[in-house]
Amino acid sequence: MRSCLHSAPRSRARQRPPCETGRMDTVSELLEARLRAAFAQVAPGTDPVLRPSERADFQANGALALARALGRSPREVAAQVAAVLDLGGLATVEVAGAGFLNVTLTPEFLDARLHALLGDARLGVSRSDPPHRVVIDYSAPNVAKEMHVGHLRSTVIGDALAALERLGGEEVIARNHVGDWGTPFGMLIEHLVERGEDAGAAELAIGDLTAFYQAARAAFDADEGFRERSRARVVALQAGDPETRRLWRRLVDQSVAYFTEVYRRLGVTLSAADIRGESSYNDDLAGVVAELDRQGLLADSDGARCVFPPGFTNREGEPLPLIVQKRDGGFGYAATDLAAVRDRVERLGADRLLYVVGTPQAQHFAMVFAVARQAGWLPDTVRCEHVAFGNVLGADHKMLKTRSGSTVKLIDLLDEAVERARRALEERGAAIDAAQRDQLAVQIARAAIKYADLSTERQRDYVFDLDRMVAFEGDTGPYLQYAHTRVRSILRRAADAGADARPEAFVVGEGASRTLATSLLGWPDAVAAARATAQPHRLCGYLFGLAQDFTAFYEACPVLSAPPALRAERLALCELTARTLAQGLAVLGIEAPERM
RNA sequence: GCGGCUGUAGCUCAGCGGAUCAGAGCAUCGGUCUACGGAACCGAGGGUCGGGGGUUCGAAUCCCUCCAGCCGCACCA
Numbered sequence: 039m040r041s042c043l044h045s046a047p048r049s050r051a052r053q054r055p056p057c058e059t060g061r062m063d064t065v066s067e068l069l070e071a072r073l074r075a076a077f078a079q080v081a082p083g084t085d086p087v088l089r090p091s092e093r094a095d096f097q098a099n100g101a102l103a104l105a106r107a108l109g110r111s112p113r114e115v116a117a118q119v120a121a122v123l124d125l126g127g128l129a130t131v132e133v134a135g136a137g138f139l140n141v142t143l144t145p146e147f148l149d150a151r152l153h154a155l156l157g158d159a160r161l162g163v164s165r166s167d168p169p170h171r172v173v174i175d176y177s178a179p180n181v182a183k184e185m186h187v188g189h190l191r192s193t194v195i196g197d198a199l200a201a202l203e204r205l206g207g208e209e210v211i212a213r214n215h216v217g218d219w220g221t222p223f224g225m226l227i228e229h230l231v232e233r234g235e236d237a238g239a240a241e242l243a244i245g246d247l248t249a250f251y252q253a254a255r256a257a258f259d260a261d262e263g264f265r266e267r268s269r270a271r272v273v274a275l276q277a278g279d280p281e282t283r284r285l286w287r288r289l290v291d292q293s294v295a296y297f298t299e300v301y302r303r304l305g306v307t308l309s310a311a312d313i314r315g316e317s318s319y320n321d322d323l324a325g326v327v328a329e330l331d332r333q334g335l336l337a338d339s340d341g342a343r344c345v346f347p348p349g350f351t352n353r354e355g356e357p358l359p360l361i362v363q364k365r366d367g368g369f370g371y372a373a374t375d376l377a378a379v380r381d382r383v384e385r386l387g388a389d390r391l392l393y394v395v396g397t398p399q400a401q402h403f404a405m406v407f408a409v410a411r412q413a414g415w416l417p418d419t420v421r422c423e424h425v426a427f428g429n430v431l432g433a434d435h436k437m438l439k440t441r442s443g444s445t446v447k448l449i450d451l452l453d454e455a456v457e458r459a460r461r462a463l464e465e466r467g468a469a470i471d472a473a474q475r476d477q478l479a480v481q482i483a484r485a486a487i488k489y490a491d492l493s494t495e496r497q498r499d500y501v502f503d504l505d506r507m508v509a510f511e512g513d514t515g516p517y518l519q520y521a522h523t524r525v526r527s528i529l530r531r532a533a534d535a536g537a538d539a540r541p542e543a544f545v546v547g548e549g550a551s552r553t554l555a556t557s558l559l560g561w562p563d564a565v566a567a568a569r570a571t572a573q574p575h576r577l578c579g580y581l582f583g584l585a586q587d588f589t590a591f592y593e594a595c596p597v598l599s600a601p602p603a604l605r606a607e608r609l610a611l612c613e614l615t616a617r618t619l620a621q622g623l624a625v626l627g628i629e630a631p632e633r634m
Numbered sequence: 635g636c637g638g639c640u641g642u643a644g645c646u647c648a649g650c651g652g653a654u655c656a657g658a659g660c661a662u663c664g665g666u667c668u669a670c671g672g673a674a675c676c677g678a679g680g681g682u683c684g685g686g687g688g689u690u691c692g693a694a695u696c697c698c699u700c701c702a703g704c705c706g707c708a709c710c711a
Contacts, residue, residue, distance in 0.1 A: 085651070093654050102653065106690085112653095135654060136692085180711080217711060316711080342709050352707055353635060364709040371711045398705050400638060428639075429704080437704095466673070494647060497639065499704075501646065510673040512659045513647080520673055528670055567650070579648065582658085589674065598670045612670095634673085 062154065062162050064562040066096065068128060069141060073098050076123035080115060081108065086139075094140035095129070095556055101137045112137025143556065149544040151559055155614055156540070161621055162562040165207030172203050173211045173382045176394035177301075177308055180217035181293040181315070182226050182254075184247045185300050186445040187430045187438050187502070188396070194491045194627065195427055196394035197306045198574040201625045206569055211386055214308055215378065216297070218290050218315035221368075224272035227285045228264060229254035235288070242292035248444070276368075290315070303452055305484045305627060319377035323369040326376050327362055333413060341365035347408035350401070360405045372406060379410045383420055390421040392572065397426035397497060425572045428499035430491075438502050451504075455483035458508045459516075463634075470633070478634055482508070482516050485628040489515030492626055493578035513582050515628055518619060521585035522630045525616040528597050532609050538602065539609035550587075550594040551611065557587040558614045561622070574626060581622045588615050 063071075066088055073086035077100055084104050091097035101116035108115065116137040123131055123139075128147045134140045155162050176196020179185045200210045229250070230238040241250050257264045274282040294310055301308050327343060330336045335345045337359075344359030352358045362373040382388045393403055403424040410416035432438040438446055460479035463470075470478070490507040494500045510516045532539060546552040564580035567573075597608040620630040 087651065089650080089654090091654060097654060099651090099653070102692090103651090112691095138654060140654080178711090215711095220711070222710085340708075344708080350707090351636065353637095354707095355636070359708060361709045366709080368709080370709055372709095374711085396705095397639060399711085401706055402711090404638095426639085431704095435703090462673085498647085499640075503646075506646070506660070509660080514659085517659095517673080520671090524671060524674090531670065571650080573650095575648085576650080579658090586658095592670080593675055596670065600670095633671090 062158065062160075062164055062562070064162065064164075064566060065143070065151070065559050066563050069096060069125070072123065072125050072128070073100070073119075073139070073141075076119045077104070079122045080104065080118055088141075090560075091140060093134065094142045096141040098131075098139040098141060101139065105137060143559075145545065145547075148546060148552070148555055148559070152544045152555060152610065152614070155558065156610055160205075161614070161618055162559070163205060163565050164562065167207065169207050169209045170389040171209045171211065171387055172390045172392065173213055173386060173388040174200050174203070174392045174394065175213045175215050175378075176200075176392075177297075177306075178215045178217065178395070179293075179297055181223075181290050182242065182247055182251050183217070183293075184251075184445070185297065185448040187448060187451065188445070190448055190451070190487070191427045191430065191491055191496075192394045192396070193301070193304065193306055193308065194488050195425065195496055195574060196392075197308060197627050198488075198492055198577075198625060199392060199394065199425065199572055200307065201627065202565070202569055202574065202577070205565065205621075205625055208390075211382075211388070212308055212312040213378075213382070214297075214313045214315075216294075216313050216315040218293075219317040219320070219374075221272050223275055223286060223289070224268035224270070225254045225258045225264075226251070226289055227271045227275070227282060228268045229257060230285055230289060232257070232264075235285070239288055239292050242289070243295065247293070247296065248447070290317075300449055303449065303480075304487075305481075305629065307627075314378075314381075316371070316374045319374050319381065322377040322380065323373045326373050326380070327369075330362060330409075330413060335409070335412060336362070345409045345412070347405055347412060349408070350405055358405070360409055372402070372409075375403075375406045376410060376413075376415070379406070379422075380415045383415060383417070388420060390423075391416075392423055392425050394425045394427070397428055400424060400426055423572065425496070427496040431499050431501045433501065433503065435501065451502075452483060452487065455486050455504055455508055456480055458504060459483045459486065462508065462510070478631060481629045481631055482519065482634065485515030485519050485623070487515075488627050489518070489578060492574040493582075495575055496573060513578075515623075515626075518581055518585055518623060519628070519630060519634060521588060522616060522619040522623070523632065523634050524592065525588065525612050525619070526632050528612050529609070529616060531598060532605075532612075535598070537598070537609060538606045539613055541603065541607035541610055544607055544610070546607070546611075550591040551608070554584075554587045554591040554611055554615065557584050558611070558618060561618050565625075577622055577625060581619060581626075584615065584618060584622075 070086055070088045073088060077084040077086050081104055084100055087099040089097055089099065101119055102112045105112035105115040113133060116133045116139055120131050120133055120139060125131060127144060129141045129143045131139050131141050174196055177189060177193040179189050200212055203210045258268055271282060275286055294313060298310055330345060336343050337346060339359055342361050342365045343363040344361050346357040346359055350358035360372045361370045363369055382391055407416060407422050416422055430438045440446055456479050459482035463475050463479060486507040507514060508516060510520055546555045564577055568576040595608055597605060597612060600608055623630045
């Protein structure tokens with residue numbers, strides 16, 4: 039992930055590689071602080087409402103709202119703010135329109151900032167100091183069940199958020215809350231025994247999980263004897279019977295091996311070490327219930343032990359329970375989730391918890407969080423968020439299914455994308471050998487699938503369309519990869535020619551160069567926005583815009599044929615573009631190949 | 635019934651604390667071009683922002699209401 043950051047060509051020995059600088063405020067942070075101070079002189083506490091602008095680099099709209107509060111004309115207020123505003127040479131300002139402050143960065147500031155970015159491996163993205171400990175719960179497949187499109191979003195979004203937080207200097211702990219416990223395991227273990235242990239395990243190893251699970255289910259539904267044995271197995275499993283536990287462990291291990299393979303193919307950082315299945319909280323469940331009881335939060339309802347957090351009601355308008363212990367004495371998943379909260383806060387010392395789980399579970403998590411707060415397991419100092427996401431839909435706008443109506447295997451989706459990418463590469467007749475082409479096809483396929491998933495606002499459902507995702511044109515992952523290779527191509531040629539890529543000063547003037555330059559300055563702001571809202575699509579939007587700004591620059595500003603001074607400046611802009619694209623794609627979990 | 639999410643151009647989607655917000659990509663049509671990688675670029679047409687009401691000088695954005703779709707609502711996770 040990080041290798042591409044350091045591959046910028048350096049034509050002279052005196053040029054140092056970029057190093058990690060300390061704190062660097064983003065451009066909008068710098069401007070906002072100055073504007074806030076000026077607004078405060080008119081009315082303390084006023085939000086400058088700083089936004090990107092099409093008429094300038096930024097605009098501050100704060101005077102409009104303030105004018106109404108003061109009963110004065112917006113232009114007058116804006117003028118007053120402008121009069122006391124000290125931008126310290128960062129930018130110039132002018133009052134425009136109804137009372138907007140149009141902010142234009144000065145050439146001197148652009149020059150200084152671009153030089154700073156060139157020398158900063160982090161491209162201006164600041165590092166949290168001291169770091170927070172962020173626990174991100176994502177992926178969460180089920181043992182002995184296929185990973186399907188439903189797991190795609192959690193896995194891809196979670197992995198991107200993990201990378202994003204790490205980029206921001208946070209200490210990230212990934213937690214894969216695998217479904218490895220519960221009543222279905224009686225049935226699954228019995229089926230494993232019936233199939234013959236080795237044969238059954240082999241079936242799981244090759245990834246035919248659906249067949250295994252469905253066969254177990256069929257036997258359970260059809261055979262009373264099997265049902266009885268399955269129930270007995272559940273009891274034996276929970277009681278810790280060694281042979282039953284051994285069989286269970288075998289199921290789990292086979293599945294984990296399979297998940298690991300899927301993650302590898304997807305190019306996801308999650309590993310077996312991140313797995314904390316539901317079973318890993320078994321020993322804490324009784325304590326969760328006992329503590330809730332001790333605090334007087336527990337109520338008995340139809341034999342189940344529940345907490346009724348305030349503000350939740352069922353369809354009859356009655357208080358809605360969070361069931362922590364079932365009537366039969368078994369623990370519900372709420373108990374597991376509560377135990378996990380305690381583990382993450384008390385043992386791991388988390389400052390922030392993220393749950394990347396589908397939006398249907400919104401109420402469940404709202405209740406779990408509420409109860410955890412009530413019980414004191416989730417102090418106010420710990421942020422806790424359900425990072426919800428919508429469904430993956432088929433072309434018919436219904437939940438994505440295969441033609442036969444079954445769920446779509448994640449691995450089949452990936453295979454299909456790889457095949458399409460390979461065909462596309464063959465059609466282009468790219469001058470690469472078969473092995474390179476296969477590797478590229480995998481990289482392009484990952485880019486296509488991940489970018490399509492990450493580039494829409496995550497709460498929405500999105501329509502899965504491989505043709506559009508794998509396309510090289512438009513707002514797609516492969517397009518961004520392509521844009522990156524074009525920049526890299528220029529940089530390679532420049533390096534071969536020994537061209538200087540360090541301008542004395544940037545004099546970007548107006549037009550495509552300046553647009554690209556200001557776009558490059560905006561990367562840290564894009565990162566900050568994505569982090570604040572846990573919305574990777576903001577990164578996608580930024581990167582696509584940057585790629586477009588680069589192609590406009592590419593058309594308008596010849597690089598290699600420019601006179602040396604100008605060429606150095608343009609090469610530097612190319613270098614920053616390449617590094618920003620590579621860093622951005624890396625956060626999204628997308629590789630940025632050198633050629634394609 | 636209660637709650638949540640969603641509704642923006644033919645299609646897929648952005649639009650972040652109200653103005654300088656009617657946008658992008660694809661598709662369609664029309665251009666550019668002996669090319670630092672054409673897998674490109676430029677331009678055009680195309681939308682009463684689901685309907686209605688309210689607040690405001692001003693609403694895709696805030697409030698109310700209605701409609702449509704999806705989802706959740708007691709021992710599966």
